[in-house]
């Protein structure tokens with residue numbers, strides 16, 4: 752499992768000529784890193800006496816963010832497994848008409864799965880947006896840049912996951928599925944931009 756690798760091992764596995772992990776898993780890793788950095792800031796706020804007034808609130812955020820972090824770590828493998836499913840489907844036999852029909856149907860099903868996994872990663876990543884805003888307002892101000900790096904990872908996670916959705920949509924013949932998926936992505940991307948831009952501006956102004 753990719754999630755069990757060391758950091759060096761994961762990076763080396765990425766650069767190797769093996770098909771996975773690719774951009775989809777790396778986007779899921781970015782989502783996990785975003786959740787982890789936001790969780791870290793919540794934990795640093797809990798630890799500091801200066802922020803005693805928000806300890807309870809921050810403890811709750813830390814726990815919720817930990818759940819999201821662990822789920823995104825699972826998505827690293829879910830994504831690679833889903834794209835491996837597409838590649839396995841292409842290798843199915845195609846001698847007889849029956850084999851051809853099964854292969855075509857399986858390829859379509861596997862492409863839908865390989866589109867759905869990064870679609871869900873991108874959509875789930877939006878759950879992190881509210882935490883980032885609150886952490887900038889009320890969190891440990893020593894760690895403001897950690898919220899910033901979290902936000903950059905968040906943006907990468909959504910856009911990168913959606914790149915993978917989009918390239919897979921190009922092979923999917925179910926037009927209703929394609930249209931519905933594109934609509935969900937467009938709405939999500941708009942929200943991410945609208946929320947992250949002012950937050951990053953604020954952080955960048957603080958450290959100027």
Ligand SMILES: Nc1nc(=O)c2c([nH]1)NC[C@@H]1CN(c3ccc(C(=O)N[C@@H](CCC(=O)O)C(=O)O)cc3)C=[N+]21
Nearest residue numbers: 769770773774775776830833834838865869915918919
């Ligand atoms: N959910 C999702 N996650 C992805 O990571 C993802 C994706 N969807 N959709 C498409 C892109 C592209 N990508 C490739 C990975 C390996 C080869 C690869 O190994 N290709 C070999 C063939 C390998 C074989 O046939 O066994 C070749 O081109 O020679 C190609 C492309 C992953 N992506």
